[in-house]
Amino acid sequence: MFALWLRRAAAYVLRIVLPTSLMSQFIGTLLFGRSSPEGTAGTWIVCLCLLFCGIVSALSTRDGQSWAHRVMRLQVVDQDSGMPISGSRMGLRELAHLADIVSLGIGFFWPLWDGRGQTFADKIAKTMVIAKI
Template sequence: MGKIWCRRAAAYILRIILPTSLLSQLINSVLYGRSSIDGTMGIWINCVSIIIVCVISACSTRNGQAWSHHFLGLQVVDQYSNLPISGVRMGLREIAHCVDFVPCFIGFLWPLWDTKGQTFADKIMRTTIINSKMNGESSIFSERNVLMATLTFVDGVASGPCKLYDESGNLYFEGYLKNGFREGGGKEYDNKGNVLQKDINVYKDENSRQHRSDCWNF
């Protein structure tokens, strides 16, 4: 937990703290001829600066990663489904980090002992941070905490045994994935657990495969 927290802290400093500081100094220099000013106007300039930086972070987000997350091998995902969050949600999460500053930056330290590794902003936005390249077996749950899939990941891509479940948590497919695609034979089940088909979805070439869903790539 400590290692990933250090990377999270570094990512936030690179993505938010430093750009906000530099931007506010630039605005102050252009408007007032000095890098910092006191009073209400100084507070407003700082607020505008951090909003601009948060918007940039949101716009740069791809697959649950702002630029600093990508650089440091981190990914922001939904705490229930493990799916990468959108850019809009990333922007709102950046703004929600304001609650982590009070009191005494305790929110930023909270992941060090929290079982889910969440800051206060993560708890508000229902997100968590993981290593961007998942390896090993992982279970994906819906927002209602219903098991949706059990997958095996290799360097962030689903490759290996998999089980897929419907919205009620009933197993409906069991087989293998290779590079995110269904590969080879598999079994489909009805909602009572009876086998409906065997050896389905056998693909002979790349062109015959279905489009790979983003949810099998982390």
């Protein structure tokens, strides 16, 4: 059974968006005295924090579940075999989420009308997110 979009979105917010935001604000405050440095420095801080959070997500993956997937009772599986993906494959999938981002966010909403419930990253990585009972 495909995972509900709202649960998927919550897992992404928990494992990527929230930690990236908090970490970049903390680093900006330490380095520049304000939580949102402007210009190139602020962009680099956010990009590096995003990369770091993606790596942590991949390293925390067990049986196709990052820590946030476990909390939301979701599992990322291979679209052909249905087997859980590895941490390295989760890392590649996290990197593929750049396609969801550069499409102005449309890729994140794609599961709402896609027959397999896949984001652009899922299509690239050949994965699906299912609800784990």
